[in-house]
Amino acid sequence: MADGSRIFAPAAPALVTGRAPRVAIVHYWLTGMRGGERVLEALCRRFPEADLFTHVAAPERLSQTLRAHRITETRIARLPFARRLYQKYLPLMPAALEALDLSAYNLVISSEAGPAKGVIPRPDAPHLCYCHSPMRYLWDQAPAYRRDAGPLTRAAYDGFAPGLRRWDVTSAARVDRFLANSSHVAQRIGKYWRRDAQVLHPPVDTAAFAPVPRRDLGAYYLWAGELVPYKRPDIAIEAFRQLDLPLIVTGGPEHTARTLARTAGARTQVLGPVGFARLRALMARCRALIFPGEEDFGIVPVEVMASGRPVIAYGRGGVRDSVIEGETGWFFDRPGAEALADLVARCEREAAWDLDPDACIARAALFAPSRFNAGLERALSELGI
Template sequence: MHDIYPRSETAAPMRPAPRHRPRPEPRVAIIHYWLVGMRGGERVLESLCRMFPQADIVTHVAVPERLSETLRRHRIVTTRIAGLPFAARAYQKYLPLMPRALEEVDLTGYDIVISSEAGPAKGVIAPPDAPHLCYCHSPMRYLWDQYHVYRDGAGLVTRAMMPMLAHRLRQWDVSSAARVDGFAANSHHVADRISKYWRREARVVHPPVAVEDFAPVAREEVGDFYLWAGELAPYKRPDLAVEAMRRLDRPFVVIGGPDATMQKLRRQAGPKTRFLGKVPFETLKSHMARCKALIFPGEEDFGIIPVEAMASGRPVIAYGRGGACDTVIDGETGLLFRDQSVEGLMAAVEAFEAAGLGQADPAALVRHAAGFNEARFQEGIRASLAELGAI
């Protein structure tokens, strides 16, 4: 293992000796799959680091310049994967080597182990007396429910190798789940998949959303456009939204990249659709607060964007599967539709308008979104650790 950021050792000021020896702070190791940018999983990691400011982070690969100051303040230790050629860019190519790399990590001396799982992270071998809590964003999609999607989209060599490699990785994935003392899932959807694939129960602890960064505007400032925001990834189904808005002839704004996908979608879009690409946060925040509603037609494990929209005082039209079922109250804070097709989304928009859900009380939407703040997440993590006798 390699230290990226060793913790600075500064002398503490002298203090009077207490009458009773205080309980020492537990040594905490937080295992994260890889640190190559700041996305939803890394925001969860930041919150864990605020809970345990002296924790060490163990990860396969780290690119420090792409990380937040919060993460860089911690000692970051990498596995042997980081020493392989081009690991910072091609880390996912080394997926078959990651199980062994995790098992080589020496966690002797740690009192609590917390793994942040969406890629290989939970497979470390914790000390016998150190409770291991796994916070699961998702069981590895490319091994389980999305295996055939990933294989169909892979190159020729990867497509040929995946059946053998995935078979062995699934065996390791299940066996390593048995080493974990307790699971917390970021949504009921993920908890169901943990039960399905690993045969383990999980407490649902929704991830922290920075709801305080968003705010509604005066009602007269709300526009007549619908909004898409986020990464233009195929599984998020931006194609459904663009085509539905073209057929409905509704004003529509699309925020997000990559540019190649944006250009492809632009060719199928109607005249009332505008593509803004990647924008500064203030621009995103303004559109969140002024849209008629957010369109969210994909199935996600949790989905932070709908919560941000509701924190901005705006309702959501979302596909009624996955994490949206945890965040959107059908008929109150938005509308959930069950038919994931262009026609299904068109019908949902028309039903949304007929029900007058665009006039939902912004204050009520903000109150609902506040239930997904960082304090609630940290409360859930503490409760999960307490169940394991860790705190």
């Protein structure tokens, strides 16, 4: 194509009815199935005829739901080693988005956490943006990103970040309606982009989780998720080393799991990635989930509550929307292992982790897919769709 993009066509073309809108869904990159891609699946189910646009796609790592759609990559995908190093090309992504020709589409939906919302729809096409997060590395996490970067990366970042921030704010004006995945994200949209956003929590497949009888509960605590720095598995490992209590850590990538295992205490097991059946069992039998990072929403706490178990979390971020202190979990307010260890020790002394499983399950039910679908329909109706 003239703009350098590349298309992955589905095995069977989607059926487009005469009355349905022609829909373009823009997602930052499609390199695996995480929380953002689960929201994308829900959007695709609502618009089975939609075409997907993204900077880089790895179809073999995507669900059948996503692969059933026509996927167009931007010209970023043509750059060397783009599938592995796509984030290195961040400064080039605004121009790649603006080069996409969306003139055939009368509804544009962007799924934003990396650059996605900056496309240019035609004048009569409503643009709905579902925002998982304004780009963390440009805004609230910028100091941490610079601190952890090497000298060359830091110098490059200091060169491109100011211009990319200006583009990020300017491109927000192209959106007609923002949906935010949590109150925390809505607040950041207001702060950085000066736009209002309606909160619509992501869909969580709560029906896939179930409690176990009390007699089958274990004595361990659980950390689960992707082993990336901002989720702070290191805090959980250090706190439980101090406490000398059993902790299970599960998630990938495997090389990070091996590194963390070398720092773990004697009663901490770092399992690495596990299958869904085992993860489901670990969630249902744990004393509580340990959730020490600041996240935009946090699907894992909802899954654990759907399993009838409570959550011990750092009291900032989207988890404030899901966990009710004293009913479905507790918060510690100072970041770091010491504050987490203090709270877990108190829970142990008071057996506070023995909360009502039904209260946890009822709270999790508020984040079921039906809630997301209803909220999406309201937003579309307000745009005249």
